[in-house]
Every structure is written in C-alpha cells, then in structure tokens.
Amino acid sequence: MHEIDENSFDAIVIPGGLSRAGFYDDAFDERLLDLIRKFDSKNKIIASVCVGALSVTYSMSVLLHSLACKKGV
Numbered sequence: 001m002h003e004i005d006e007n008s009f010d011a012i013v014i015p016g017g018l019s020r021a022g023f024y025d026d027a028f029d030e031r032l033l034d035l036i037r038k039f040d041s042k043n044k045i046i047a048s049v050c051v052g053a054l055s056v057t058y059s060m061s062v063l064l065h066s067l068a069c070k071k072g073v
Contacts (some may be wrong), residue, residue, distance in 0.1 A: 016050025023051065024032045033059040 012035070017023025026032060036059040039046050041044075048056045053069075 002050035004035060006035065006042065006044070009039075009044070011037050011047065012036065014046070014048040014052035014055050016048070016052045027051070027055045028058060036060065 014032075014036070019024070032055055036046060036056060040060050046056055
C-alpha cells in the first residue's frame with residue numbers, strides 16, 4: 001500500500017472480508033488507514049463493502065462526513 005499514489009485515483013473502495021482470511025489484521029493496518037485519510041483530505045470518494053466500513057470509520061471522524069448504508073439483501 002505504501003506504493004499507491006493517491007493522486008493517480010479518483011476514488012478508493014475498501015472491500016469486506018472474513019476473519020479467517022486475515023481481514024481484521026489488514027483492516028486496522030496503519031498503511032491502509034493512512035491511505036484512506038489521504039483520500040479523505042483530498043475530498044475523494046471513499047466507498048466500502050460490508051465490514052470494509054470498519055477501516056473507513058476507524059481512520060477518520062465519521063461525524064464530519066455523510067455516510068450511507070444499505071441493509072443486506
């Protein structure tokens with residue numbers, strides 16, 4: 001993740017995952033959280049799927065942002 005240049009992208013999507021696949025280890029990795037913060041500081045689109053929202057909400061003050069959530073189908 002340290003090689004990703006946020007200036008090369010208009011948006012970022014954080015996928016969900018399962019604990020047995022190591023998602024929770026990656027979800028709170030400071031490199032990912034920093035990348036999300038960089039996108040946020042440039043007012044870029046940040047999207048997440050399922051528990052990917054944990055990384056997004058953990059990385060910033062969600063009280064300052066608009067969030068949308070859809071109930072599972």
